[in-house]
Amino acid sequence: MEKFIAEIAQRIIAGGSITPEEAVRLTEAEGSAIYDLFRAATRVKEHFVGNEVHLCSIINAKSGRCAENCAFCAQSSHHTTDAPVYPLVQEDQMVECAKTAETNGSACFGIITSGTTVKGQELEQILAALRRIRKETTILPSCSLGIIDEETALKLKDAGMDTYHHNLETAESFFPNICTTHAYSEDVETVRAVKKAGVKVCSGGIFGMGESAAQRVEMAFTLKELDVDSVPMNFLNPIDGTRLEGAALISAMECLKTIAVYRLILPEKRITICGGREKNLRDLQSWIFFAGANGTMIGNYLTTLGRNVDTDLTMFSDLGLTTVMCAH
Secondary structure: OHHHHHHHHHHHHOOOOOOHHHHHHHOOOOOHHHHHHHHHHHHHHHHHHOOEEEEEEEEEEEEOOEOOOOOOOOOEOOOOOOOOOEOOOOHHHHHHHHHHHHHOOOOEEEEEEOOOOOOHHHHHHHHHHHHHHHHHOOOEEEEEOOOOOHHHHHHHHHHOOOEEEOOOEOOOOOHHHOOOOOOHHHHHHHHHHHHHOOOEEEOOEEEOOOOOHHHHHHHHHHHHHHOOOEEEEEEOOOOOOOOOOOOOOOOHHHHHHHHHHHHHHOOOOEEEEOOOHHHHHHHHHHHHOOOOOOEEEOOOOOOOOOOOHHHHHHHHHHOOOEEOOOOO
């Protein structure tokens, strides 16, 4: 396995690529071969994207009452959870949260809303907030507003949105186990519409929902084919009241191996570790950077708390990592 891993890394650095079959084989690394896999991912990361860490933060700008039935989601109206429920927050609150994120060192700030899509007055309010964030901060604003078309993407772009976030969540072959209220093709078409509008796309998914290693690889190759710009990787944090409330956490090493394989499949992309890292990785959170990640979310998530920002900043300093500063 050691020779196989080294050959894969060398091929990628030379401009080649990895096959789905090879990627699945890498997920089977055990013992000392796991560290060979991390070393390969680190080499590939440093060659293509360097050693800087990109930080992002979000605001849960509209919470709950979502008509979609995603099995993991605390905000779905199909579930009964303790997740907060409120309408779209005021423009001032979005702007103030962006300023706080900027102060904490984030280079990107995401406005996230529950629901299938956003339109009408809600969209106008978000457009106004984007214009102010661009004017009053140096942070790059992004949005995650569900399924949208090219026209909406262009409006968001004109208001100052830098990136659109829209997760595929999992592989197409596993998606019916997670969501049946919309088709996988609608998510793919949203990514394509946003790309067509000339906007960067952040798209990834959640791991640990019952999918196989081959299905994790399947999603990675879908993201590669769509040529997304950054890939957020989340690890399931089971929420009481959701269909996945009884799911077991995947091991820290499985999380790290998945990150490493994604780096080898997507060598030039930003790979950002987001929700679930605290519970799934625990004492090994710093290892995400040895496994090939070059970004992470700081602060709180949509309906769960994140780690203390100062603790994360100390971790970056201890690792000798430089964070990407905000810039238009």
